[in-house]
Amino acid sequence: xxxxxxxxxxxxxxxxxxxxxxxxxxxxxxxxxxxxxxxxxxxxxxxxxxxxxxxxxxxxxxxxxxxxxxxxxxxxxxxxxxxxxxxxxxxxxxxxxxxxxxxxxxxxxxxxxxxxxxxxxxxxxxxxxxxxxxxxxxxxxxxxxxxxxxxxxxxxxxxxxxxxxxxxxxxxxxxxxxxxxxxxxxxxxxxxxxxxxxxxxxxxxxxxxxxxxxxxxxxxxxxxxxxxxxxxxxxxxxxxxxxxxxxxxxxxxxxxxxxxxxxxxxxxxxxxxxxxxxxxxxxxxxxxxxxxxxxxxxxxxxxxxxxxxxxxxxxxxxxxxxxxxxxxxxxxxxxxxxxxxxx
Ligand code: PEP
Ligand code: MN
Numbered sequence: 244x245x246x247x248x249x250x251x252x253x254x255x256x257x258x259x260x261x262x263x264x265x266x267x268x269x270x271x272x273x274x275x276x277x278x279x280x281x282x283x284x285x286x287x288x289x290x291x292x293x294x295x296x297x298x299x300x301x302x303x304x305x306x307x308x309x310x311x312x313x314x315x316x317x318x319x320x321x322x323x324x325x326x327x328x329x330x331x332x333x334x335x336x337x338x339x340x341x342x343x344x345x346x347x348x349x350x351x352x353x354x355x356x357x358x359x360x361x362x363x364x365x366x367x368x369x370x371x372x373x374x375x376x377x378x379x380x381x382x383x384x385x386x387x388x389x390x391x392x393x394x395x396x397x398x399x400x401x402x403x404x405x406x407x408x409x410x411x412x413x414x415x416x417x418x419x420x421x422x423x424x425x426x427x428x429x430x431x432x433x434x435x436x437x438x439x440x441x442x443x444x445x446x447x448x449x450x451x452x453x454x455x456x457x458x459x460x461x462x463x464x465x466x467x468x469x470x471x472x473x474x475x476x477x478x479x480x481x482x483x484x485x486x487x488x489x490x491x492x493x494x495x496x497x498x499x500x501x502x503x504x505x506x507x508x509x510x511x512x513x514x515x516x517x518x519x520x521x522x523x524x525x526x527x528x529x530x531x532x533x534x535x536x537x538x539x540x541x542x543x544x545x546x547x548x549x550x551x552x553x554x555x556x557x558x559x560x561x562x563x564x565x566x567x568x569x570x571x572x573x574x575x576x577x578x579x580x581x582x583x584x585x586x
Contacts, residue, residue: 244293245306245318248280256301257282263299267292274319283319285469287311310504312461314468315475320506326446326474328422329403331367333446333476334508337572339537341405341510342562343369345552346382347389350396355544357400359559363566364573368393368402369539372417373409374551375429382550386413390420397422405448405539414439421445428452428480428515431463441470448510448539450478453491457500464507476508477501478539479530481516490518490555493526498533514541514555523557524565531569540565 246260260282264271274281284296288307297305306318313319326333333339342363343356347370357368372389374382385392393404405423408414409430417424424445430436431452440447447467451460464475479498481491493516501509511530517523527538543549546556557565566574 244284244286244288244296244308245274245313245316246282246284246296246302247304247306247318248275248282249301249303250279252280252301252303256299259299260296260302263296272314276320276322281319283313283316285313285465288313310458310461312458312465312505314473315461315464315505315507317502317504317506322506324473324475324506324508326476326508328367328446331403333510334536338531338535338569339367339510340365340566340569340571341367341369341537341539342542342557343404344371344543344549344556345541346371346374346384346550347392347406348385348550350392352544353392353396354399356542356559357396357402359542359544359562360402361400362577363559363563364571364575364577365562365566366402366573367422368396368404369425369541370404370406371551372406373413375407375409375427376551387416390416394420408436408440411435411439414443418443418445423448423476426450431455431460434466437463437466438470441467441472443472446474446476447472448476448478450480450512451482451497453481453483455482457497457504460501461505464505476510476536477505478510478512479516479535480512489516489522491516493517493529495529495533498530498535502534508536510537510539511535512539514539514552514557518552518555520546520555520557520561523555524561524568527565528568538569 272283293305331339374384403422407425408417425448428450484492513523513526541556542562543556
């Protein structure tokens, strides 16, 4: 439940709420901002307990968190959570674009990608080091070697990077290298991994499993937040359906549905939803039209030679078309500056 204090609640009133939570052996998470004092009591909603808190002096309202997720609940932070990754603001007024190949294959591939992205105003690179492939005989990623490549590219270009932790075993290595740790769709309900992510100091990009309901998705995010990590970015990446014209079906309706239910930023991955590069740009536009907070897109210097997900990778010209079509603000600024330079 979420306890909202009155504007004129005194420190003693707040102390009373804290004391009551302590008496009940409930942990209390402070979500207050400059305007409102909000104290979240994680756990299952109990109407009797809610009434007891509602009767305390200085309490304005107790919000029932009927679905069982309170830390992720919109009412915990109605203004929306903002996550700053090296100056990229997730959950702010403008969308953030992340791009790069499915998997890190070589230093040259990542360096070429980073240079191309910089010219498009994109400053977060993606690239899998540990890959959760469907077949054990497919390319599994370069592992730690890929992390070293990503670190080197960051040192040389200033580009932040996101990469996936496929299990608890590689989490430490990924966490110590990456700016954002990704938890992939297949791991959305790997509770040990979610708990480990919750103890991380890195922001977590949590992808929705392709058959997860909104409740299951929010509960997965709640697992991360319940361990103390407030920096969770949600990502819709397509769900399984009967269609055979796309790899998955992008659930655009999830974006407004999530916005009503949670304060966390919401990204969309049009690449895995599409599975076909010709569908990526329209899906990306649909996501932003539905007010997503940004995109994570697969792009590769030679898409057809990608070690994985070749069919959905954009080349850098296509990525530029996408940046133009969505009028990506950092790209528009970069393009305007370039146009000013005399030939
Ligand atoms: C990925 O982003 O590299 C990936 C494997 O995506 P997903 O977990 O959504 O399938
Ligand atoms: Mn991929």
